[in-house]
Amino acid sequence: MAVNVRAVIFMTQAFVPYVRPGGRIVNLSSISARGGFATQSTYSASKAAVEALTRCWATELGHKYNVTVNAVNPGPVDTDMYRAAGETHLARMEEQNKKTPAAPRAGSENDVAEIIGFLCEERSKWITGDVVCANGGMMYI
Incomplete structure (x- = not known):
């Protein structure tokens, strides 16, 4: 929780004083936020919290600063x-x-990087409060 939730909160708080209209925030979630996988309860809860913060900030920061806030929800990534x-x-x-x-x-x-890059582009300006699943459809099998 300390890293996955608090770090996102602290980074967003640090970003807000410098934000310009049209700015972008992209948070990283995980397929585990929605998957219900055994042995991942705390991790899954922390990533679900990131998704909830994303939706709340899309409204709060969108209205106040004209920014978009989204999250990317990767599945397994070969790292x-x-x-x-x-x-x-x-x-x-x-x-x-x-x-x-x-x-x-x-x-x-x-x-994953290409999806994050797209969410930072001007052409994604109408996407906010969303979680983009980057798992190749794994969530649906």
Whole structure:
């Protein structure tokens, strides 16, 4: 909770004095916020809190500063941390990833970065208070 919730709150508080109209806030959530996965109760709750803050701030900060606030909700992403979880985890995830509708793999850092980049562009100005699922459709299998 200290990192996933408090850090988002503190970063947003630090950002607000410098925000300009048209600014963007993009928070990082997780597929775990919605998935109900065993052994992830505290982590899932912390990411669900990030999604709730995103929706509240979209209204509060949108009205006051003319900014958008969104979140990206990645599924498994092939990172050093993902690979460091161990062979048992990797074997389980390999089977799960094969079922991912968009492609039979974990997401890449670039997959997530492109969505974040889009949410920071001018053309995304009408998207706010939203959570973009970046999981290749894994949430629906």
